[in-house]
Amino acid sequence: MRSSAAVEVAGLVKRYGSRTAVDGLDLTVARGTVTAFLGPNGAGKTTTIETCEGYRRPDSGTVRVLGLDPVTQGAELRPRIGVMLQSGGIYPTARVEETLRHMATLHAHPLDVTALIDRLGLGGCGRTPYRRLSGGQQQRLALALALVGRPELVFLDEPTAGLDPQARHATWELVRDLRADGVTVLLTTHYMDEAEELSDDVAIVDGGKVIAQGTPEVLCKGGAENTLRFSGRPGLDLTSLLKALPAETAAVELSPGSYRLTGTVDPQLLATVTSWCAQNGVLPDRISVERRTLEDVFLELTGRGLRA
Numbered sequence: 001m002r003s004s005a006a007v008e009v010a011g012l013v014k015r016y017g018s019r020t021a022v023d024g025l026d027l028t029v030a031r032g033t034v035t036a037f038l039g040p041n042g043a044g045k046t047t048t049i050e051t052c053e054g055y056r057r058p059d060s061g062t063v064r065v066l067g068l069d070p071v072t073q074g075a076e077l078r079p080r081i082g083v084m085l086q087s088g089g090i091y092p093t094a095r096v097e098e099t100l101r102h103m104a105t106l107h108a109h110p111l112d113v114t115a116l117i118d119r120l121g122l123g124g125c126g127r128t129p130y131r132r133l134s135g136g137q138q139q140r141l142a143l144a145l146a147l148v149g150r151p152e153l154v155f156l157d158e159p160t161a162g163l164d165p166q167a168r169h170a171t172w173e174l175v176r177d178l179r180a181d182g183v184t185v186l187l188t189t190h191y192m193d194e195a196e197e198l199s200d201d202v203a204i205v206d207g208g209k210v211i212a213q214g215t216p217e218v219l220c221k222g223g224a225e226n227t228l229r230f231s232g233r234p235g236l237d238l239t240s241l242l243k244a245l246p247a248e249t250a251a252v253e254l255s256p257g258s259y260r261l262t263g264t265v266d267p268q269l270l271a272t273v274t275s276w277c278a279q280n281g282v283l284p285d286r287i288s289v290e291r292r293t294l295e296d297v298f299l300e301l302t303g304r305g306l307r308a
């Protein structure tokens with residue numbers, strides 16, 4: 001039976017000597033979706049991805065990629081996946097176009113190499129050796145190598161790290177096109193806006209475990225309070241305002257004339273606040289509604305301390 005998931009990881013454990021890098025991790029990636037794998041430095045993302053790619057053998061747990069075991073069925077799996085590593089894997093003296101053409105020969109139905117080079121903005125450096133490329137160009141070549149074989153599933157490890165804004169947006173476009181073509185994408189990133197922008201699903205990993213998974217919308221909403229801020233004259237009677245609002249709403253004057261309400265901020269609450277202001281002769285010079293971002297959620301779940 002064809003598994004509906006592109007990646008299924010259950011109870012994965014991976015140790016390096018006495019250090020447990022992945023500690024009972026569960027992850028499911030649905031076919032045809034873009035999933036962002038987020039976590040602080042050292043959380044175990046790369047180790048998990050490399051295990052899915054067949055580069056590392058699990059100490060325990062199961063990993064299935066496109067229904068296959070990456071260790072024992074690697075030969076069958078490899079032509080069907082694309083892999084973009086964080087670094088390495090490319091000969092320093094090999095030229096851009098020859099590297100890509102060589103990779104293309106390893107696949108049955110590769111993409112058109114010239115078109116791919118143009119698409120990734122590498123047209124001007126087809127004959128440049130890898131080691132002479134800028135960091136951003138090296139990243140784009142690594143991405144091209146992951147895609148040239150028309151994979152069903154691609155693993156992108158920090159695909160836009162160090163890219164300039166133009167190259168970053170071009171990469172985002174490419175990821176969207178992959179999804180439109182039904183390709184499954186599992187990417188790691190430290191850019192929360194990238195995860196929010198691109199992904200159908202987000203998995204947050206910390207200490208070698210997935211500690212939250214869901215769509216960006218659901219993760220940002222989950223039990224969350226929203227915030228409404230407004231500025232008006234100092235010393236407003238917040239007790240009177242709160243009487244007009246749902247019971248769970250909280251209000252505080254952060255500094256003279258600067259107010260913050262937290263609770264379920266919906267259109268009704270906004271209307272009630274503005275109508276209370278009208279009744280009390282208050283003209284707010286600023287009123288804004290803030291929702292939690294993925295970065296807020298990420299920091300709430302993983303803390304603000306630096307990782308070793």
Ligand SMILES: Nc1ncnc2c1ncn2[C@@H]1O[C@H](COP(=O)(O)OP(=O)(O)OP(=O)(O)O)[C@@H](O)[C@H]1O
Nearest residue numbers: 016019020021039040041042043044045046047048
């Ligand atoms: N080859 C290795 N030998 C020993 N320890 C390793 C090795 N690779 C990773 N580790 C350790 O395993 C843990 C998980 O590392 P991993 O690279 O999987 O994390 P990551 O989430 O990808 O981090 P980053 O965001 O910094 O890339 C870290 O503590 C790291 O130091």
